[in-house]
Amino acid sequence: MFVKTCGMKTAEAAAVAVGAGADALGFILAPSKRQVTVEQVATISASLRTAHSALPPFAAVTVNPTDAQIAAIEESEAFAILQLSGDEDRAILERIPASLDVWKVFRPGPEETASRVLHTIAPWLEGPRPAARIMLDAYHPGAYGGSGTVGNWALAAEVAARYPIVLAGGLNPENVADAIAQVGPYGVDVSSGIETEGVKDRAKIVAFVRAARTAAQTVDLQP
Numbered sequence: 572m573f574v575k576t577c578g579m580k581t582a583e584a585a586a587v588a589v590g591a592g593a594d595a596l597g598f599i600l601a602p603s604k605r606q607v608t609v610e611q612v613a614t615i616s617a618s619l620r621t622a623h624s625a626l627p628p629f630a631a632v633t634v635n636p637t638d639a640q641i642a643a644i645e646e647s648e649a650f651a652i653l654q655l656s657g658d659e660d661r662a663i664l665e666r667i668p669a670s671l672d673v674w675k676v677f678r679p680g681p682e683e684t685a686s687r688v689l690h691t692i693a694p695w696l697e698g699p700r701p702a703a704r705i706m707l708d709a710y711h712p713g714a715y716g717g718s719g720t721v722g723n724w725a726l727a728a729e730v731a732a733r734y735p736i737v738l739a740g741g742l743n744p745e746n747v748a749d750a751i752a753q754v755g756p757y758g759v760d761v762s763s764g765i766e767t768e769g770v771k772d773r774a775k776i777v778a779f780v781r782a783a784r785t786a787a788q789t790v791d792l793q794p
Contacts, residue, residue: 572751572783574595575594575596579597589627596628653667674706675695676708679710679722681723688707709739728754738756
């Protein structure tokens with residue numbers, strides 16, 4: 572079970588996630604209460620490398636990034652993943668350096684069907700420069716994520732039967748096992764669910780990773 576902890580803002584929180592065994596750490600570069608800068612992430616990375624010989628990949632969480640922003644992310648050498656969380660067109664893939672794996676986020680609305688979602692996803696996984704991963708997040712009007720809203724797990728399960736998705740949206744240590752059992756995703760992503768009063772919580776980070784790993788042992792997951 573691939574586990575990504577998102578919305579990291581401090582070296583302390585990132586260190587807890589690394590110690591808990593998170594497979595990727597997400598840093599939000601788009602406007603958000605959890606927003607950080609590329610420079611801050613580079614500093615966090617340097618700090619962690621003094622204590623860890625190897626780190627999980629860092630994901631730059633963006634919303635409709637410009638070419639200049641993409642270039643800055645690549646040049647920082649702090650990130651291995653570029654997460655597209657906005658309304659990007661598939662053509663953006665051709666402008667993203669090969670050094671960055673691309674994750675594309677989809678937030679199916681309340682009227683969406685699995686067949687329509689699959690039709691939307693398919694082009695992103697085709698061609699010479701496909702997205703490395705697809706994430707399904709919860710729909711929330713006016714927000715690009717991080718709302719704490721639980722997604723449509725029934726729809727996500729239909730999509731996960733076809734593609735190895737990363738599931739996001741309202742996950743926490745208490746419900747992640749049920750989410751994994753119902754959806755059978757490749758991975759899970761969490762942000763608000765590992766916070767207490769808006770601050771990353773050490774105990775919740777550890778509990779979330781442990782719960783996801785334990786649940787995955789009993790589920791037939793997509794590779």
